[in-house]
Amino acid sequence: MAFVKKPVTGMKDILPEEMQVRDYVQNVIKETYRSFGFTPIETPCMENISNLSSKQGGENEKLIFKILKRGEKLKLETAECEADLVDNGLRYDLTVPLARFYSNNSNNLPSPFKALQIGNVWRADRPQRGRYRQFMQCDIDILGEPSNLAEIELILATTTTLGKIGFKNFEIRINERRILRAMAKYSGFSEETFDKVCIILDKMDKIGQEGVAEELQKEGFSEESVKKYLDLFELTGSTESKIEKLCDKLSAAGCLEEEVKSSLLEIVTSVEATKAAEFKMVFDPTLVRGMGYYTGTIFEIAMPEFGGSCGGGGRYDKMIGNFTGNDVPACGFSIGFERIILLLLESGFKVPTQPKKIAYLIEKNYPADKLCEVIQKAGEERKAGKQVLVTRMNKNKKFQKEKLSAEGYEEFEEFFNR
Amino acid sequence: MAFVKKPVTGMKDILPEEMQVRDYVQNVIKETYRSFGFTPIETPCMENISNLSSKQGGENEKLIFKILKRGEKLKLETAECEADLVDNGLRYDLTVPLARFYSNNSNNLPSPFKALQIGNVWRADRPQRGRYRQFMQCDIDILGEPSNLAEIELILATTTTLGKIGFKNFEIRINERRILRAMAKYSGFSEETFDKVCIILDKMDKIGQEGVAEELQKEGFSEESVKKYLDLFELTGSTESKIEKLCDKLSAAGCLEEEVKSSLLEIVTSVEATKAAEFKMVFDPTLVRGMGYYTGTIFEIAMPEFGGSCGGGGRYDKMIGNFTGNDVPACGFSIGFERIILLLLESGFKVPTQPKKIAYLIEKNYPADKLCEVIQKAGEERKAGKQVLVTRMNKNKKFQKEKLSAEGYEEFEEFFNR
Numbered sequence: 081m082a083f084v085k086k087p088v089t090g091m092k093d094i095l096p097e098e099m100q101v102r103d104y105v106q107n108v109i110k111e112t113y114r115s116f117g118f119t120p121i122e123t124p125c126m127e128n129i130s131n132l133s134s135k136q137g138g139e140n141e142k143l144i145f146k147i148l149k150r151g152e153k154l155k156l157e158t159a160e161c162e163a164d165l166v167d168n169g170l171r172y173d174l175t176v177p178l179a180r181f182y183s184n185n186s187n188n189l190p191s192p193f194k195a196l197q198i199g200n201v202w203r204a205d206r207p208q209r210g211r212y213r214q215f216m217q218c219d220i221d222i223l224g225e226p227s228n229l230a231e232i233e234l235i236l237a238t239t240t241t242l243g244k245i246g247f248k249n250f251e252i253r254i255n256e257r258r259i260l261r262a263m264a265k266y267s268g269f270s271e272e273t274f275d276k277v278c279i280i281l282d283k284m285d286k287i288g289q290e291g292v293a294e295e296l297q298k299e300g301f302s303e304e305s306v307k308k309y310l311d312l313f314e315l316t317g318s319t320e321s322k323i324e325k326l327c328d329k330l331s332a333a334g335c336l337e338e339e340v341k342s343s344l345l346e347i348v349t350s351v352e353a354t355k356a357a358e359f360k361m362v363f364d365p366t367l368v369r370g371m372g373y374y375t376g377t378i379f380e381i382a383m384p385e386f387g388g389s390c391g392g393g394g395r396y397d398k399m400i401g402n403f404t405g406n407d408v409p410a411c412g413f414s415i416g417f418e419r420i421i422l423l424l425l426e427s428g429f430k431v432p433t434q435p436k437k438i439a440y441l442i443e444k445n446y447p448a449d450k451l452c453e454v455i456q457k458a459g460e461e462r463k464a465g466k467q468v469l470v471t472r473m474n475k476n477k478k479f480q481k482e483k484l485s486a487e488g489y490e491e492f493e494e495f496f497n498r
Numbered sequence: 499m500a501f502v503k504k505p506v507t508g509m510k511d512i513l514p515e516e517m518q519v520r521d522y523v524q525n526v527i528k529e530t531y532r533s534f535g536f537t538p539i540e541t542p543c544m545e546n547i548s549n550l551s552s553k554q555g556g557e558n559e560k561l562i563f564k565i566l567k568r569g570e571k572l573k574l575e576t577a578e579c580e581a582d583l584v585d586n587g588l589r590y591d592l593t594v595p596l597a598r599f600y601s602n603n604s605n606n607l608p609s610p611f612k613a614l615q616i617g618n619v620w621r622a623d624r625p626q627r628g629r630y631r632q633f634m635q636c637d638i639d640i641l642g643e644p645s646n647l648a649e650i651e652l653i654l655a656t657t658t659t660l661g662k663i664g665f666k667n668f669e670i671r672i673n674e675r676r677i678l679r680a681m682a683k684y685s686g687f688s689e690e691t692f693d694k695v696c697i698i699l700d701k702m703d704k705i706g707q708e709g710v711a712e713e714l715q716k717e718g719f720s721e722e723s724v725k726k727y728l729d730l731f732e733l734t735g736s737t738e739s740k741i742e743k744l745c746d747k748l749s750a751a752g753c754l755e756e757e758v759k760s761s762l763l764e765i766v767t768s769v770e771a772t773k774a775a776e777f778k779m780v781f782d783p784t785l786v787r788g789m790g791y792y793t794g795t796i797f798e799i800a801m802p803e804f805g806g807s808c809g810g811g812g813r814y815d816k817m818i819g820n821f822t823g824n825d826v827p828a829c830g831f832s833i834g835f836e837r838i839i840l841l842l843l844e845s846g847f848k849v850p851t852q853p854k855k856i857a858y859l860i861e862k863n864y865p866a867d868k869l870c871e872v873i874q875k876a877g878e879e880r881k882a883g884k885q886v887l888v889t890r891m892n893k894n895k896k897f898q899k900e901k902l903s904a905e906g907y908e909e910f911e912e913f914f915n916r
Contacts, residue, residue, distance in 0.1 A: 083821045084546040085602045088586050091542035093599050095606060099538040103528070110521070115853070115880040117887035120517040124509035124632050125543065125618065126563075128502040145544075148564040148584060150622050156580065165574075165583065166566060168506050181511050184503045188513060190901055192889055200543065204568050214542050227890055229860070232873065240877075346866045353870040354877055403501045435533070442647070448764045452771040455650065459658075459772055462533040469535035471610055472645055483608055 090205070090213035101424055102216075104431040106198060108244050109218055109415070116237040118196040118220050123177040125200065126168045131180055136373055136399060140172040143203040145213075170202040174219045175373075175399070175412065182223055183404040192225035194233075198417075210422055219393075221412035223400070228343045230411040231377050232350045234393065235361075238413045242381070243357025245420070246429070250359045250390075251382040252351070255367035256344055257374050257394070259326065262336035263365065266329075267309035269301060275372070277309075282368040289313070312365070319348055319363045326365060347377065373399045377411070385423055391416040436466045439489040441473040441480070446497045454495050508623070508631035519842055520634075522849040524616060526662050527636055527833070534655040536614040536638050541595040543618065544586045549598055554791055554817060558590040561621040563631075588620040592637045593791075593817070593830065600641055601822040610643035612651075616835075628840055637811075639830035641818070648829040649765045649795050652811065653779075654772065656831045660799070661775025663838070664847070668777045668808075669800040670769070673785035674762055675792050675812070677744065680754035681783065684747075685727035687719060693790070695727075700786040707731070730783070737766055737781045744783060765795065791817045795829070803841055809834040854884045857907040859891040859898070861914045872913055 087093050094102065110120065132144055146166040148154060159165050171177050174197045182193065197219045204213055220237060222230040235252055242250065264277050280295045287295070289310055296306045312329070315322040327341035348361045362382075369378040369392055378394035393413035401407035440458060442451070458468040469489065474480040481492055505511050512520065528538065550562055564584040566572060577583050589595050592615045600611065615637045622631055638655060640648040653670055660668065682695050698713045705713070707728055714724045730747070733740040745759035766779045780800075787796040787810055796812035811831035819825030858876060860869070876886040887907065892898040899910055 082548060083552065083598075083601075084549055085598060085822070087542050087598075087602070088544045088546060091544060093542075093603055094540040095603060096537035096539060099540060102540075103538060115883075115885050117855075117857075117885055117889075119514035120521060121514060122512040122517060122520075124505050124511075126506045126509060126620075126632070128506060130500060131502055134501065145568070146566040147588075148566055148580065150563070154580070156577065156583075159574065162566065162572070162574065170565075180501070180503060180505075183501075184505070185511055185513060190905055194887070202544075214544070225890065227862075229888060229890060232869075233888060236873070236877070240880075342866075346869070349866065350870050350873060354873040356877055356881070404503070437535075439535075444645075448760075448768065451650075451764070452768050455654070455768060455772040459654070459774055462658075463774070465533075467533050467535055469612070470647060470651060471535075472643065472647060487608055 088213075090207035092212055098421070098425060100431050101429060102421055105245055105417070105420060105424070106218075109198065109241050110196070112241040112244055113196045113220055113237055116194070116233060116240075118194040118237065120196045120198070121178075121181060122197070122199065123171075123174075123181050125170055125202075127171050127177055127180065129163075129166055129169045131176060131403075132169045132172065134176070134403065136179075136402060137172055137176060138371055140203060143205055144169040144172055145202050145204055172203050173201055174199060174217050174414075175221075175396075178219070178221055178223075178412075179400045179403045182400060182408065191223075192230070193223045195219075195221045195223065197221075210418075212418070216417045218415045218417040219412055220414075221410060223408055223410045225411070226397075226409040228347050228377070230409075231347045231379075231395070234411060234413040235347070235351050235379065236354065236356070238381070238391070238415060239351075239359055240356045241415070242359075242420075245424070247383065247420075247423075248358035249384055251362045252359060252379055253362050253364040253367050253382055254344070254348065254377065254379045255364055256340055256377055258336065258340050258376060259330065259344075259365060260368065262330040262340075263309065263312050263326075265335045266312065266333050268305040269309070273299075273301075278368045281366055282370070284366040315363075315365070319361055320345060322363045322365075323348065344377070369394055371396075373402075379413070381416070383423065385427070386419060388419075389416065390419045390423075434488070436491070437469070437487075437489045438466055438491040438493065439469045439471065439481075439484050440493050440495060441471060441477065442495045443473045443497045446495055450495075506631075508625035510630055510632075516839070516843060518849050519847060520839055523663055523835070523838060523842070524636075527616065527659050528614070530659040530662055531614045531638055531655055534612070534651060534658075536612040536655065538614045538616070539596075539599060540615070540617065541589075541592075541599050543588055543620075545589050545595055545598065547581075547584055547587045549594060549821075550587045550590065552594070552821065554597075554820060555590055555594060556789055558621060561623055562590060563588040563620045563622055590621050591619055592617060592635050592832075593639075593814075596637070596639055596641075596830075597818045597821045600818060600826065601824075604826075609641075610648070611641045613637075613639045613641065615639075628836075630836070634835045636833045636835040637830055638832075639828060641826055641828045643829070644815075644827040646761045646765050646795070648827075649797075649813070650768045652829060652831040653765070653769050653797065654774070656799070656809070656833060657769075657777055658774045659833070660777075660838075663842070665801065665838075666776035667802055669780045670777060670797055671780050671782040671785050671800055672762070672766065672795065672797045673782055674758055674795055676754065676758050676794060677748065677762075677783060678786065680748040680758075681727065681730050681744075683753045684730065684751050686723040687727070691717075691719075696786045699784055700788070702784040733781075733783070737779055738763060740781045740783075741766065762795070787812055789814075791820075797831070799834070801841065803845070804837060806837075807834065808837045808841075852906070854909070855887070855905075855907045856884055856909040856911065857887045857889065857899075857902045859889060859895065859910060859912045861891045861912075864913055864915045868913075 147168040149167045201217050330336035373396045374394040375397045376395035380392035381390040383390045395411040397409045458470050461468045565586040567585045619635050711724050748754035791814045792812040793815045794813035798810035799808040801808045813829040815827045876888050879886045
């Protein structure tokens with residue numbers, strides 16, 4: 081069979097220059113999250129196909145790379161459908177594996193459990209610029225913490241990390257699934273239409289209020305209900321006063337528990353008062369977040385440099401219970417690792433505090449006994465924290481040094497056989 | 499479908515305690531290899547199935563996890579064999595992907611190119627203790643360096659890393675494929691029986707000289723040839739004098755180029771003179787290394803604590819040419835990452851210089867305004883390099899503190915709503 085030079089469709093090779101930025105960002109992420117008490121865990125990249133097909137994964141379940149059964153288990157002759165051929169698949173996110181991990185290991189885990197996962201996931205999406213079929217996700221989750229301390233810690237940990245990497249002037253948009261439900265109820269939309277309403281509301285930033293109104297009416301909602309619904313989004317003032325006004329109105333109509341307002345306000349004020357990066361907390365009642373498993377607070381990172389979201393998360397108190405039968409309060413925040421890297425690369429980001437890079441060029445036939453001295457010297461420089469390349473001198477030394485300079489080598493030493 | 503709590507057969511969840519050791523070891527590896535001028539790269543976990551079926555991978559090619567074609571490409575009705583269903587597979591090592599990476603990107607890479615890869619590979623081996631179907635490999639390779647500077651740098655980089663992790667009194671066993679060939683030729687074994695002879699020689703540590711003699715004779719080699727062959731292994735003295743004696747004998751008979759001896763001696767003496775860890779270079783003429791693609795020097799790490807090899811490598815100057823048609827001199831060294839981790843965990847290894855761990859226990863209904871002060875305080879401790887867990891106080895506070903102590907929390911602060 082022919083040798084294929086290119087990576088598999090939709091996936092990419094990562095070259096040294098990008099790897100350096102990725103490694104640096106990963107280290108900042110790990111170090112910062114650890115200081116908040118998150119502990120790294122890892123799960124296999126493969127999951128049982130039935131875990132991946134639980135409906136918790138929404139649209140992502142259509143994008144699974146499936147693994148062929150092996151050996152005796154594979155009965156090609158009698159196979160009638162895909163399911164007969166497949167027992168495992170590559171994970172499409174880190175949340176389903178986390179739920180499985182927690183149910184498999186909870187006896188050996190503290191409560192609350194603060195998990196950090198950095199790992200690749202795979203989705204057979206249509207390939208497009210900047211989106212790959214293998215990409216890294218970076219999730220923190222707190223399992224077993226019912227109070228909003230989870231939200232506060234997740235938002236502070238994530239924003240502190242982003243600040244350390246060098247991002248500023250971004251926003252954390254926040255909303256509550258229960259507010260979304262209450263708004264729909266307040267406007268007279270029936271319970272079972274909630275998902276449909278959310279899908280339309282989610283388009284607000286693209287099609288505007290008028291577009292949303294149009295689509296809602298097309299779905300058969302009355303003009304009056306739609307007007308009542310859209311009027312709810314007319315809010316002015318500070319983030320805190322917006323939350324207060326909307327929640328008070330919904331609570332007064334008996335559509336929302338009082339507790340939602342105070343909890344959301346507590347999150348916003350605590351984060352604002354203690355934040356360690358330059359960003360703003362913004363209440364955004366149009367924020368929906370795609371995944372159906374969210375039950376409470378939802379949030380998203382919005383970067384001025386970047387159109388879409390650079391990460392997000394929320395509370396999903398029912399998901400682990402859907403898998404295992406026992407509900408566990410859970411809340412998570414995922415950084416859009418690949419988008420962060422893309423932004424940094426496009427802005428010409430340079431990794432700070434790099435070691436000094438020195439190249440030793442050694443002439444061909446340099447005597448063995450003297451070579452030891454050169455290597456010894458390299459060893460001492462390396463011990464002192466420098467990066468030393470020991471390499472043969474090329475015939476075209478000038479060109480060789482030019483290429484090494486481009487790679488960041490600042491100092492050259494030459495060793496001749498004389 | 500039912501939810502499966504266990505990881506996929508033969509794979510494992512990695513819990514915080516092990517992850518801490520893995521992360522530490524990975525950091526030491528990356529830092530040390532970088533100081534030697536190796537640059538990290540990454541390739542997708544999936545490769546085109548034809549690249550994985552090139553015969554370069556030996557037995558591993560039988561252990562591939564294959565990925566089902568997707569969408570229109572999958573024609574189950576007309577599929578007659580596995581190949582009709584599959585276009586990609588999970589990589590079984592990092593060497594085949596490196597060869598593809600190099601041929602795809604060589605225009606943008608320096609020469610020589612010193613690559614560091616740390617990544618998962620998958621093999622559908624029979625599951626057994628300590629061996630998993632997903633495991634991490636950690637490879638360094640130098641591409642484009644024909645001289646033994648490559649071997650010297652690879653062995654020094656790897657042993658310096660092992661030393662920094664804390665290993666000592668290990669051995670680097672070294673041999674040369676060309677010596678293996680010359681020994682066979684010297685004994686009168688014909689060229690085409692070389693692979694068979696190597697497979698039998700490889701069993702020396704298990705079945706001893708007598709066992710090897712028996713198996714060779716069973717294969718039809720004459721008693722005289724077998725005796726001549728085995729006599730070659732009777733060597734005494736230092737590593738250097740063993741190399742000299744054997745090579746001189748083989749060269750005198752016209753079976754070995756003179757150059758092999760001087761090159762091997764240069765590697766051994768240079769490494770011994772400049773090494774930064776406690777280990778010995780040992781010449782082992784019975785060392786074979788499984789993979790058929792090696793063309794010159796081969797080496798292996800032998801740990802006193804561990805029966806088998808903890809890593810190895812060698813020169814494979816023809817492999818990239820077999821893929822691409824253009825030979826590129828290449829030499830690599832792979833650390834048995836999972837074995838190293840297993841050894842460390844079994845010896846009760848503790849990660850050095852851990853941050854101080856403090857837990858803040860906050861009573862339920864602690865007032866929001868005072869909570870800000872607590873979080874602020876946590877932020878300052880985190881900035882000062884400490885690891886601070888902010889969590890709700892449980893009803894059974896004593897039990898909670900016991901569990902946290904077991905996780906390494908040394909200091910507790912309690913915040914009451916009074």
